[in-house]
Amino acid sequence: MGYRVLVDKEELPMSRLPVIVGFGGFNAAGRSSFHHGYRRTVIESLSAEDRQETLVGLATLMKLVSFTDGQYSDAEGNSYTAEEVASKYEEQILNSTLVRRIEEQHLDVDNVHWHKEATIAPAEGEALTFVTKKKQLPESLPESWQVTELDDGMVKVQLLDGVNVKFDATREMPVKSAGQLPKGFEPGEHYTSRFHPRGLQLTVVAASDAVQSTGIEWQTIVDAVAPDEIGVYASSVMGQNDENGNGGMMKSRLMGKRVTAKQLPLGLNTMPADFINAYVLGSVGQTGALTGACATFLYNLQAGISDIVSGKRRVVLVGSSEAPIQSEIIDGYGNMSALASVDGLTKVLGTPEGEEPDYRKASRPFGENCGFTLAESAQFFMLMDDALALELGADIHGAVPEVFINADGPKKSISAPGPGNYITMAKSLANAAAIIGEESVRERSFIQAHGSSTPANRVTESIIFDKVAEAFDIKDWPISAVKAFVGHPLSSASGDQLASSLGVFKYGIVPGVKTIDKVADDVYDDRLNISVKDVAVGQQGMDVSFLNSKGFGGNNASAAVFAPHIVESMMTKRYGEDAMATYRERREAVRRHAEAYEQAALAGDLKTIYKFGENMIDEADIEISADSISMPGFDNKIDLSAENPYKDMV
Template sequence: MSRLPVIVGFGGYNAAGRSSFHHGFRRTVLESMDTQARQETLAGLAVMMKLLRVVDGAYQDQDGKTLSLAEIDARLGEQILASTLVRRIEKSYLDVDAAHWQKSITLSETSGSQLSFIASRKQLPEPLPANWTVEPLNAAEVRVTLHDNCEFKVDSYRALPVKSAGQLPSGFEPAELYNSRFHPRGLSMAVVGVTDALRSTGLPWQSIVDRVAPDEIAVFASCIMSQLDENGFGGLMQSRLKGGRVTAKQLALGLNTMPADFINAYVLGSVGTTGAITGACATFLYNLQKGIEQIAAGKARVVIVGSSEAPINQECIEGYGAMGALATEDGLRQIEGKEQVDFRRASRPFGENCGFTLAEACQFVVLMDDALALELGADIHGAVPDVFINADGFKKSISAPGPGNYLTMAKAVASAVQLLGSDAVRQRSFIHAHGSSTPANRVTESELLDRIAAAFAIEQWPVTAVKAFVGHSLATASGDQLIAALGSFKYGVIPGIKTIDGVADDVHQQHLSIATEDRKVGAQALDVCFINSKGFGGNNASGVVLAPHVVERMLRKRHGEAAFADYCARREQTRAAARQYDQQALLGQLDIIYNFGNDLIDDQAIELGDTQVKVPGFAQPLVFKQDDRYRDMLD
């Protein structure tokens, strides 16, 4: 009997704010939330953004005046809304109007005179150019005379054609929340993001560790662009060209395995299975597939899955821009037909669009097998029974879409039909589309979704796309989709694609329903969501996510009413602890887990035997499992 991978915690950060307890989702559908939910989410964002401080549990402005939730909404609401979601890249982060680069210029001597300058001996290049003559002036300086032409590179500044991105909320700096030492931004985001996910479970991590064997915990997390800021590969590659020196950390911390490595080494202290799987923009789903396979096969009982990506830098913008993949200022100006561009509408899935919008995000989920979740009283937010991955076959262009996504989506829908029945899929399912906001995607993805709907007799299939609000976070993109799907299950709201005026004429939608306003369908009206992701290189993935009320029905049947009733009683304590964390987090008390250099395992204290291994710090031993898979080949 396969174990069901259930989601018992989730968290992270993107342009909408903190993901746990659906705050990020609530930001994207704020107009559909009740007053209490709206004001609570805005207050939490205000604290994150350093617009408010908290004194004795009360919100205060910078002048020390205590503000109610209603006053925060009235005074700061517009500023908070303008400083979240997709927007113009902020100058303090990257000056898109004056991006630094080096311009090559050629100097030539004028007729009858030679060009010369004075320089320090230490600044002379090695070896000297052949057309340089050096004359000593004193112990420290020389006169350099140039003969013929000489090329120099000088600092220059230019405007970037791409000016919008899905930045984290203004003023929120993950590295400030713990003792980070030259950590690249993506790794700082991973530390704070996975902490949010772990705290959201309402279960102390040690209590989980004590119930499982050391090798029954797994972590699968990665990024695709590595760490490209100055503390990672960016600094490594640029240091010599800038006249600097490579540090001892830049190469190691730049690796795209580091999100998983940091989580194991500094957050969990795990000795279990680990991996950093990449699949372009489908990377989160690639890691999720590995996680659910480990649980279903009984190889792991607890799995942390996630991604953390920080690609809002000049190199990524210029790289994707050179491919013609990003929404530029001129492109948006042509779409809108006016000189003043609304950068908040830069990401426009399935509408008139001109490219995707880069974003930064970290998203993590905590998975358990269903039996352990019931035993611990974990709160269950959904389940992921399947993720399907297929390549495109032969390709002419590595970045072009291909047939693999037809296979992943068809298999995902067929899987859900077998599990839940045709009626549930036809009437109570919806799609979180890849929805990258490129002209090619709006045609190709809508066509495949429309054809699959026809094949399974689905009419008016609801389609949404979270990239409209938070942009395209590359490796983390399908994590943004999954977290948003959990929000829809909780509140019964399918977000409308509110950055477009209408669906583009070339979008296939005979069997699809793409709305520009939020749809309130009710919390029990949604049974399953299909997460679709298409990545460069033919990396296609589609996941099946079950709503919590469906999972509860399944658990009652598997474990019995009595066992489920006992579980519900234990769950109340877990929910209370989780709510306590949420209330603290809204006040800015995020309690980041970062354990550097403590509780190290002494190799000599490991107890080795022929049936098990006992690891210091773990209550349960690692017992060697009986493996009879190939025994019949030797009998």
Template sequence: MSRLPVIVGFGGYNAAGRSSFHHGFRRTILESLNSQARQETLAGLAVMMKLVEVRDGRHCDADGNPLSLAEIENRHATAILDGTLVRRIELRHLDVDAAHWQKNLSISNAQFTTLRKQLPEPLPANWIIEELEDGQVLVTLQDSCDIKVDSYRALPVKSAGQLPSGFEPGELYNSRFHPRGLQLSVVAATDALRSTGIPWTRILEEVQPDEVAVFAGSIMSQLDENGFGGMMQSRLKGGRVTAKQCPLGLNTMPADFINAYVLGSVGTTGSVTGACATFLYNLQKGIDLIVSGQARVVLVGNAEAPLTQECIDGYGAMGALATEEGLRKVGGSDEVDFRRASRPFGDNCGFTLSESAQFVVLMDDELALALGADIHGAATDVFINADGYKKSISAPGPGNYLTLAKAAAAAAQLVGIDGVRQHSFVHAHGSSTPANRITESELLDRVAAVFGIENWPITAVKAFVGHSLASASADQVIAALGSFRYGVVPGIKTIDKVADDVHQRHLSLSTRDREIAGLEVCFINSKGFGGNNATGVILAPSVVERMLRKRHGEAAFAAWQARRETTRANAQAYDEQALHGQFDILYNFGNDLIDDQQLQISEEQIQVPGFNQPLVFKKDARFSDMV
């Protein structure tokens, strides 16, 4: 009997805010919320963005005067809306109107004065040196010399999905010298774990040390000054490489940080990279370990912080990003609305980079029931296929047809073909490139026709939060959980209409939010450079509960519901705390270290210090017929 991987917690941060408890999702459907929910969402963002203070549990202005939710909305709604989702790149990342670069300059027949200690080694043959006072020298050039001079120029790309203005993850814990992607990993993993409402120590009591797994990473590594970026630039800038830049720059470091400083895990760890489908690649690993019984609890996620000049230059050189001039042409106006830069399935000109870190906590169904865990859905399958021979490494191919068709067939076996036809929807890759809107819509339309699906609801979260590369499909999964919770499929509100060349005979795309009752399945579709295609199947909590009743019986189901009340109360307490700006980050540096000399090893098991249960060696009958 295979174990069911259920989602018992989720969290993270992206351009929509904090993901746990659906706060980020609610920002994307703000227009469809009732007054109370809208004001609560705005108040939570106001605290994150440092627009509002919290004193003695009450919202206040800078002078300590209490503010009601309505007053927060009246005073700060514009700033909150302007400081979230996709928008013009802020100065905290870089000045897109004056981005630094070095201009080549040739000089000849020149003289200049400098310090002797600053002379290059070896000295160029055409330099004549004359000693001056105080360690200075006069340099005369007999010929020409090429030098580089600091200069500044505007970037053609000026928009990105950024964390809410004023919110800095590194301020939440002792993050000295941590690249931004690792800061995001720590705070996002904490958010996901806290959202479960179950202390991590309590979870560990119920599992063996090696029944925990973490799969996380970044496809672009850590490219800012504290990671590979600083290491690669140091010689050209005349600086020195630090001891931290190389190791902290590794793309596997998010998983390593979580194991070492958040969970204290000795279980399975890894980071699978699949371009823009990376989260689904890692999710597949988590699903496989739980279904097979190798792990009982798995933390899966990704962190990406690509808002650097080098990343923008790189993707921009490919012609993949939405430029200011391209948006001007698409909009037909000299005035560019950078908030509408990401335009899935509409008239568009390229995708929009973004920063994000998202994590989900998976458990097997038996453990979830025993702990009284709240269940937000289930991740049952991820299908991955390549494109075969390719002419262009970045061009789409047939692999995504295989992944989506297999996902639809698999879901039909779980919820029935009518469930797929009438109660499913798709979170499309929706990258916002002209090629994607045609090829992905054709793919979706053809698969819908084969499975008899009419008016298949399609949405694309990149319209709101941009393209976060490794975390992109995680953004989609988190948004799908929001749709299950609220019965709303977000409209693609950054476009005026669906582009004329989009295939939609069997599809339903809307620029407005849609209330759709009875959602049971979401297909998470992702297409990555190089032929990294993946489609995931996410089941709604209502479907999962039906499955749990059938497998475990009414008595066990009722007992779980009773235990779940305490879990929900604990989770709600964390949410209230976080809404007041107290995120209680899990970061354990240098404490509770395991002394490997204290390991108690026998032929049957290993007792690891600090863990309640021993690691029992599994009986392996896989090759018993051969020995």
């Protein structure tokens, strides 16, 4: 079979396989592209060379050293080799990544600002008097106030009765751990991010990381497809809740401030997709922002791959971004008894009285635990149909054939787990077995568990896995839980799982649940292998990973992810050896281009794509006919021809 460039829709396969051709992002483990974040989670099991590269990459990301003129140097101008950087900063890097005590520059959990309400009144026989600027008086004065004007715009106020006031105060938070970005890494420093909430800063750098990891210029991809064959599906479940978003807007009146013109629009949970379309890709294609609590990433992934399978889209960017480490959000989840508190961890870990618990072990999936650990993360993945990937020589990291989503039915508690996850997991296994065979599912698969680290989850999720394993005759099923390392970033949780799965396919190491000493006694693990150490399975030792997510409200989602060697085998069967040989030649150039970005990123230059107001489309130049639309800046037209899908009805 000779190789042909597949661009004509008539030549495309009927069943298009959505393949992952690029991925990137940032969480508590560092940068996701080129498996850096994954490698941080299994750093004890890496080769010396991979370990050193991981540490040096984190050192530049965290601004411990810079790389210029072929050498590393610190702020004092001292020069180091890569080996010296890894040795000198290893302990500092390890202690300043993954789940840990919330750092003071992020949030001072020992002295969180709040207002203490009080009622004050004049003492008997005395007047309660104060002086202030006239312009600072309330517009509507209380009847019990007597105001006397003074010089220079000042007034004296005498209170004849009591008044309610709020005193500035601080208090200690009961929750002190989170999955924070590596200390020193500030996403907003990598582009012009003025007034952007932290979640949108993460969106920009993470989406840019994913795009550049492909090794293919974005314009090359755009030129290969029609403008409406591109899709972006991204959101944040909580929205942007810091001072520059909803958080600043909602408390502005109580804080005596004015709402800005940017806080409301930038606070919307659709903004990750909107920012990517406008400032990273410049896309006029399909856009979507689905949310499903902790399963949000998989909701967006389902939308993207469904459009690829149907042929509506040929390339999609899918992801989510969340930056919820804020006192108000911690209070919200904490008051639901959902988070691992200091008191809870002290009891679980048996911490001696007067000492702080080991916050590194706060997130404890399937072990003795007391709640989940909030985290910040943004993860993005570029997917194409297999024909486009073949045409462009894209490097394929895996494939996702389908995402299954099911609700729980009747519920007594909206936050409690329910039966919907049985359906999603069983469907995912059945789907994978039908495509790549029962043996791959039975012998060479593993699970990326939701593993939220709550007492209820460790029981209910393990029961599901155990029952599904029995149904598919699986024994000793490897279970991984990435939240043990990076915490729970809500919408981005399954994005973390997917990035970790791609790392397993590359390095052949399934991360163990290393924050626990043993599996809890009430976990159902007769057919499960929940290891507290990393498990070496070898390269190509796993054919498929199953992602599982259980969200508040009954938002259950599961998906199978095929390993790259499985995908290449499938594509060889579809296109033949000659076409694949030509594809591999093209892939070498793509990999070289990707490696150039990797080397820049390792040196601390993320080359963040942020095109504010660039290449604006002049609407006067849009050409519309009955058959097509031509958009300025796009080589290919948007096809308006359509067939009537309801011929039998008209």
